[in-house]
Amino acid sequence: MPLDFPLFPEAASTMAGQVDALYIFLVVLSAFMSLLIGGAVFYCAVRYRRRSEDEIGSNFHGSILLEIVWSAIPLAICLLLFFWGAKVFFAQSRPPADALEFTAIGKQWMWKFQHPDGQREINTLHVPIGQPIKITAISQDVIHSLYFPAFRVKKDVLPGRYTTVWFEATKTGSYHLFCAEFCGAEHSKMGGQVVVLEPEEYERWLAGGAAASQSPAEAGAALFEQLACVTCHLDGDGGRGPALRGIYGEDVTLNDGRTVVVNDEYLRESILTPAEKIVAGFQPLMPTYKGQISEENVFKLITYIKSLSGGRETPAGGAVDESNVPQDAATDAATEDTP
Numbered sequence: 120m121p122l123d124f125p126l127f128p129e130a131a132s133t134m135a136g137q138v139d140a141l142y143i144f145l146v147v148l149s150a151f152m153s154l155l156i157g158g159a160v161f162y163c164a165v166r167y168r169r170r171s172e173d174e175i176g177s178n179f180h181g182s183i184l185l186e187i188v189w190s191a192i193p194l195a196i197c198l199l200l201f202f203w204g205a206k207v208f209f210a211q212s213r214p215p216a217d218a219l220e221f222t223a224i225g226k227q228w229m230w231k232f233q234h235p236d237g238q239r240e241i242n243t244l245h246v247p248i249g250q251p252i253k254i255t256a257i258s259q260d261v262i263h264s265l266y267f268p269a270f271r272v273k274k275d276v277l278p279g280r281y282t283t284v285w286f287e288a289t290k291t292g293s294y295h296l297f298c299a300e301f302c303g304a305e306h307s308k309m310g311g312q313v314v315v316l317e318p319e320e321y322e323r324w325l326a327g328g329a330a331a332s333q334s335p336a337e338a339g340a341a342l343f344e345q346l347a348c349v350t351c352h353l354d355g356d357g358g359r360g361p362a363l364r365g366i367y368g369e370d371v372t373l374n375d376g377r378t379v380v381v382n383d384e385y386l387r388e389s390i391l392t393p394a395e396k397i398v399a400g401f402q403p404l405m406p407t408y409k410g411q412i413s414e415e416n417v418f419k420l421i422t423y424i425k426s427l428s429g430g431r432e433t434p435a436g437g438a439v440d441e442s443n444v445p446q447d448a449a450t451d452a453a454t455e456d457t458p
């Protein structure tokens with residue numbers, strides 16, 4: 120094998136150039152400053168060395184101009200680094216709105232990925248080129264960190280909290296992915312490959328795999344019935360719990376007057392520890408599902424709730440006057456609409 124010792128991993132995402140430019144600037148700046156200061160120390164030590172036993176140093180009264188110059192220039196450089204770093208940080212932290220939504224679960228010692236259509240993989244991830252990919256990740260046990268060196272993105276994956284990482288691949292090929300947080304005896308095995316494909320190839324790959332029988336939203340809908348969520352959350356008002364249609368991305372008012380945005384994190388908390396945040400106007404009677412629903416299934420329920428967009432569907436034809444219908448019948452009509 121020829122000598123294969125690259126200084127940098129391959130640059131295969133839209134982020135790679137930005138991260139490398141900042142990194143190289145920092146290295147060059149540090150090297151320049153070290154040489155400048157080290158050189159000046161060495162030069163002065165030699166040039167102004169004590170030449171005879173009875174030599175007395177000359178007085179030096181300072182220079183305002185010099186003080187200003189060597190304060191202002193470093194300040195300007197630090198500010199440049201701050202704003203430049205912030206710009207790259209924001210670009211990394213804000214996935215574009217049209218990103219494909221993947222999920223990842225880290226556990227000792229593997230990565231489980233799920234594609235938007237429900238296809239699943241372990242330690243390997245296939246993605247299409249030229250398309251922003253957003254991965255919402257959570258850990259099932261200890262802290263892990265999802266790292267794609269060729270894309271120059273890395274994000275800690277924590278138990279009990281969602282984090283997201285996004286990238287857009289710019290080169291087809293197969294690249295490493297790693298867990299970058301020491302997480303136990305077999306941490307070093309917690310890695311694999313991310314395979315970047317042309318969009319048509321990706322479609323073919325999706326079609327060729329053991330096709331997911333259900334989309335995550337469909338699987339979530341099934342769980343919603345199995346776990347009896349439907350008994351309290353009707354597709355309309357009048358249930359013991361709030362209707363969930365169209366809540367995603369909206370504000371919800373809590374019984375203590377606070378307003379929170381319904382996002383993935385809020386939904387997860389509402390399902391696992393409902394007592395933490397009680398929706399205004401409702402009783403804290405939702406059972407806690409902590410420890411009873413796997414992270415995979417929480418993802419599915421969330422995807423299902425997200426898929427319930429738009430206004431509420433009125434029962435068949437919308438002509439049912441609920442006041443004339445016995446309570447049970449109205450309930451049935453509303454539940455039937457739940458996909």
Ligand SMILES: [Cu+2]
Nearest residue numbers: 263298302309
């Ligand atoms: Cu790990």
